[in-house]
Amino acid sequence: MLRFLVRRFLGAVVILFLLSIVAFVLFFGVPRDPALLMCGKTCNPDSIANIHHVLGLDKSIPEQYWIFLHNLVLGSDGFAQGPCPAPCFGYSYHTNEQVWGTLVDRLPTTVSLTIGGAILFLIVGLGTGLLAAWRRGTLIDKTATAGAMVLSSMQIYFLGPLALAILVYQTHWFEKPSYNDFLANPASWFAGLIIPWAVLSTIFAAQYTRMARSSMIEQLQEEHVRTARAKGMSRRYVFFRYAWRGSLIPIVTIFGIDLGSLLGGAIITETTFGLPGLGQLAVQSVFFSDLPLLLGVMLFSATMILLFNIIVDACYAFIDPRVRLS
Numbered sequence: 001m002l003r004f005l006v007r008r009f010l011g012a013v014v015i016l017f018l019l020s021i022v023a024f025v026l027f028f029g030v031p032r033d034p035a036l037l038m039c040g041k042t043c044n045p046d047s048i049a050n051i052h053h054v055l056g057l058d059k060s061i062p063e064q065y066w067i068f069l070h071n072l073v074l075g076s077d078g079f080a081q082g083p084c085p086a087p088c089f090g091y092s093y094h095t096n097e098q099v100w101g102t103l104v105d106r107l108p109t110t111v112s113l114t115i116g117g118a119i120l121f122l123i124v125g126l127g128t129g130l131l132a133a134w135r136r137g138t139l140i141d142k143t144a145t146a147g148a149m150v151l152s153s154m155q156i157y158f159l160g161p162l163a164l165a166i167l168v169y170q171t172h173w174f175e176k177p178s179y180n181d182f183l184a185n186p187a188s189w190f191a192g193l194i195i196p197w198a199v200l201s202t203i204f205a206a207q208y209t210r211m212a213r214s215s216m217i218e219q220l221q222e223e224h225v226r227t228a229r230a231k232g233m234s235r236r237y238v239f240f241r242y243a244w245r246g247s248l249i250p251i252v253t254i255f256g257i258d259l260g261s262l263l264g265g266a267i268i269t270e271t272t273f274g275l276p277g278l279g280q281l282a283v284q285s286v287f288f289s290d291l292p293l294l295l296g297v298m299l300f301s302a303t304m305i306l307l308f309n310i311i312v313d314a315c316y317a318f319i320d321p322r323v324r325l326s
Contacts (some may be wrong), residue, residue, distance in 0.1 A: 008313060012306040016299060023298050024065050027291050034289040054080065055093060068295070071234045089299075090292035094284070099296040102281065109179040109277035112189065113196055113269065114262040118255075120201035121208055126251070128205070129212025134239065136217060144209060151206035159199045160272035165197060177273040196273045200266065204258065211254065215247035220245065249316065256312030257305065264301025 035051040036043065052058045056067065068090070070076070075086035083097060089099035132144040167174045177195050182186040183240060220243050228238045267279035274280075278297055285293035 005310065005314060008310045012173040012310065015306060016302055019302050020068075020295065020299060021065065023295055024068070024291075025061065027289075027294065034291065040296075070123040089296035092293045093290045094288040094293070099292045102293065103278065103296055103300055105276050106276060106281050108181075109275050110263060110266065110270070110279065112179065112182065112193055113200070113266055113275060113277060114259065116193055116197040117200035117204070117262070117266075118259055120197055121204035122255070124201060124223035125205035125208025126212045129209040130216060130244070131311075132209065132213045133216035133220070141213075146211065148209040148213075151202055152210065156199055156203060156268045157272055159202060160196075160269070163195050164201050164273075177275060178319065179275055193275075196269055196275065198271075200262075200269050207252065208254075209253055212247065215250050216243055219243040219246040252312055252315055256315075260308035261301075262307075264297075264304040 003320075034055065035048045035057065039047050039051060049058070056064055059067075065077075071084060071088040071090060073086060075084055077083045079091055081091050081098075083102075084090065084098060087100055089103075091097065092102060094100055095102070118151045128144050130149070132141040135141050164176075168176050174195055175191055178192040180192050182189040216239075220239075222243075225238055225242050225246075228242050229235070233241075264278065265280055266277065269275070270277040270279035271283055278300065281293065282297045282301075284290070285297055
């Protein structure tokens with residue numbers, strides 16, 4: 001297992017290296033010049049050339065990339081804004097602040113949104129899916145399946161504004177979504193995120209309902225499950241002792257990918273509700289052609305996805321003994 005995890009970790013490092021190269025090259029294919037965005041109304045060729053020199057944009061792309069890797073691993077004292085300890089993504093072109101510090105400041109919002117939403121859609125989605133599989137063919141099953149199909153076809157940018165219009169601006173049942181520090185005021189933290197959690201979990205819960213139902217029904221047809229039933233074990237015992245554990249593998253796989261993606265930045269959700277997280281930061285970095293910020297958000301997001309994929313692979317061995325044996 002240790003050798004397998006080391007191989008996966010080294011593979012993840014290679015993938016992150018290749019992603020950084022692709023992002024670096026694609027950035028310079030964008031026609032927008034960040035110097036023009038920073039120059040202001042008094043822009044002239046000399047001002048643009050000076051900004052290019054300050055930002056290091058007057059160097060060749062390979063040279064800029066090598067400096068970026070060096071700073072990322074070892075840090076740098078060569079910035080005019082001050083020292084930048086590793087991991088150093090540089091300073092934002094737009095805000096002139098350290099990229100790593102900006103990522104750390106925005107991370108609590110994204111983590112709060114992700115964890116709260118994940119708890120909700122796992123409880124609702126898995127519970128509904130298991131109930132539908134348990135009562136297969138009944139009205140409960142048909143209702144859950146139909147509801148899941150309808151909700152999974154909706155999008156956050158539709159449900160989000162609809163929830164805001166009805167629950168916030170029309171009925172005033174809830175306050176406008178916002179992020180508040182959990183340690184400072186847990187009640188305000190919860191109240192500010194309850195609508196984003198509900199909308200995010202609605203979309204994902206519908207997908208997990210369908211997945212849990214189909215996976216459980218498939219497991220109930222397996223040889224070992226039918227053998228357990230033939231030995232006289234109760235339906236409830238077989239359902240939760242044998243079939244449930246086997247049905248977890250595809251669910252854990254998708255959950256690891258979803259969780260890593262959300263922790264990397266729930267772009268649509270954060271933009272819809274105006275939450276200052278990594279997703280909103282990603283949009284801002286693209287809008288302002290902010291290369292250091294763009295690379296920071298992209299590599300952090302990719303790291304989260306790869307990390308949770310490795311964790312999922314490790315979890316397989318605990319869920320299914322056949323994985324350990326192979």
